[in-house]
Amino acid sequence: MKPGAVASGTLESLISALLRGGISISLALIVAGTAVSFIHHPDYASSVAALARLTRPGMAPHDLREVAAGIAGFRGQALVMLGLLVLMATPVVRVATSLVVFARSRDRAFVLLTSTVLVLLLLSLALGRAGG
Amino acid sequence: MTPLEFTLLVFAVSLAAGFFGSLLGLGGGIIVIPALTFLFHVDLRYAIGASIVSVIATSSGAAAAYVRERMANLRVAMFLETATASGALTGAFLAGILGGRWLTLAFGSAVMLSAVGMIRGREWRPGASPARDAWADHLRLHGSYHDGALGQEVAYRVYGTRWGLLLMYVAGAVSGLLGIGAGALKVPAMDLAMRLPIKASSATSNLMIGVTAAASAGVYFARGDIDPFVTAPVACGVVLGALAGSRLLPRLRSKALRLVFVALLLWIGLQMILKAMR
Numbered sequence A: 001m002k003p004g005a006v007a008s009g010t011l012e013s014l015i016s017a018l019l020r021g022g023i024s025i026s027l028a029l030i031v032a033g034t035a036v037s038f039i040h041h042p043d044y045a046s047s048v049a050a051l052a053r054l055t056r057p058g059m060a061p062h063d064l065r066e067v068a069a070g071i072a073g074f075r076g077q078a079l080v081m082l083g084l085l086v087l088m089a090t091p092v093v094r095v096a097t098s099l100v101v102f103a104r105s106r107d108r109a110f111v112l113l114t115s116t117v118l119v120l121l122l123l124s125l126a127l128g129r130a131g132g
Numbered sequence B: 001m002t003p004l005e006f007t008l009l010v011f012a013v014s015l016a017a018g019f020f021g022s023l024l025g026l027g028g029g030i031i032v033i034p035a036l037t038f039l040f041h042v043d044l045r046y047a048i049g050a051s052i053v054s055v056i057a058t059s060s061g062a063a064a065a066y067v068r069e070r071m072a073n074l075r076v077a078m079f080l081e082t083a084t085a086s087g088a089l090t091g092a093f094l095a096g097i098l099g100g101r102w103l104t105l106a107f108g109s110a111v112m113l114s115a116v117g118m119i120r121g122r123e124w125r126p127g128a129s130p131a132r133d134a135w136a137d138h139l140r141l142h143g144s145y146h147d148g149a150l151g152q153e154v155a156y157r158v159y160g161t162r163w164g165l166l167l168m169y170v171a172g173a174v175s176g177l178l179g180i181g182a183g184a185l186k187v188p189a190m191d192l193a194m195r196l197p198i199k200a201s202s203a204t205s206n207l208m209i210g211v212t213a214a215a216s217a218g219v220y221f222a223r224g225d226i227d228p229f230v231t232a233p234v235a236c237g238v239v240l241g242a243l244a245g246s247r248l249l250p251r252l253r254s255k256a257l258r259l260v261f262v263a264l265l266l267w268i269g270l271q272m273i274l275k276a277m278r
Helices: A005-040 A048-054 A064-072 A076-104 A108-131 B003-024 B029-039 B044-068 B074-094 B100-120 B134-138 B161-178 B183-193 B198-222 B228-251 B254-277
Strands: B143-147 B152-156
Touching: A005 A076, A005 B003, A005 B044, A005 B074, A005 B228, A048 B003, A064 A076, A076 A108, A076 B044, A076 B074, A076 B198, A076 B228, A108 B074, A108 B198, B003 B029, B003 B044, B003 B183, B003 B198, B003 B228, B003 B254, B029 B044, B029 B228, B044 B198, B044 B228, B074 B161, B074 B183, B074 B198, B100 B161, B100 B183, B100 B254, B134 B161, B143 B198, B143 B228, B161 B183, B161 B198, B183 B198, B183 B254, B198 B228, B198 B254
Parallel strands: none
Antiparallel strands: B143 B152
């Protein structure tokens, strides 16, 4: 059997499980957060003014500290944001996981390719943070 | 409209966006952005932030199934992601230099050209296959998948890896510049240059757009463009829609899928060009 042939099947089931795990955790957090919001604010079901308030520009959280503080205060929207962050991190974790599997199966070319992608991803995140 | 009605209606629209996005290898931003801004009067920045999240949601939701069924070619995706990621980085640098109007026009024209290329098409003639691609052989990029419509395994070889890399670099630059997944350019690149079957192209594009979008999503979050209230129903709807779509894709006929994709490309291209002309 060719080297990497076994690992390739493993990689596929691993990635598939990882993606499913990521979306399940994220969806659970988003649904729970939305439920908490609607329970805390019964007027969300009746008030038109509440929608304008919620979608006003400049309301969204900017950094992780803000989100963490919201979760400590059991704010529904902070739970939703945590769920969205899990969703956003899933593809990056997917690339990192592939790197580990390629390294284990000694697939040198793909270790090189995958680490390049990972470095570029982290670089664009870092640059974006500095520029944005 | 109350917050409850908003959440339910946006969820319904996003279900459709995820469903079609997962079939066509696109993020669904084409449906999400206009719906949020025109129908629900959401601020454009929040709409774009929600669209970036919807690209990731479509990608993860659909690719979970596509990777397991080997519909998405994981090795081709990893190979091409080096080009899209470096393109995206270039795009982020160029964003301050290039004007939005020229960019939109360029993207629109590129999409139209891809559509024309896909209409003229390529027939599968066993005798007329192109020269073997050394990189594709060396990196073992060739693949196979089970086609539910044909009821058989479809094996395919990958060609044109250099063209593929170049086109993916351009697609990456476009997504870095415009903040989109650019699946509309990724699918034609795999279909025309690398000769992947349309289903494999669409599924592999689905896997790839998540990584491209994740790089930009961090930036949008830091800018405060991702509003949890607006994005929550989008993310949930799109994920569930994509899960449903990814069950249907293996059973669709490739010819029909290609036709719908070309029609959509013409529509997107026209929209973009009109927007740039205005």
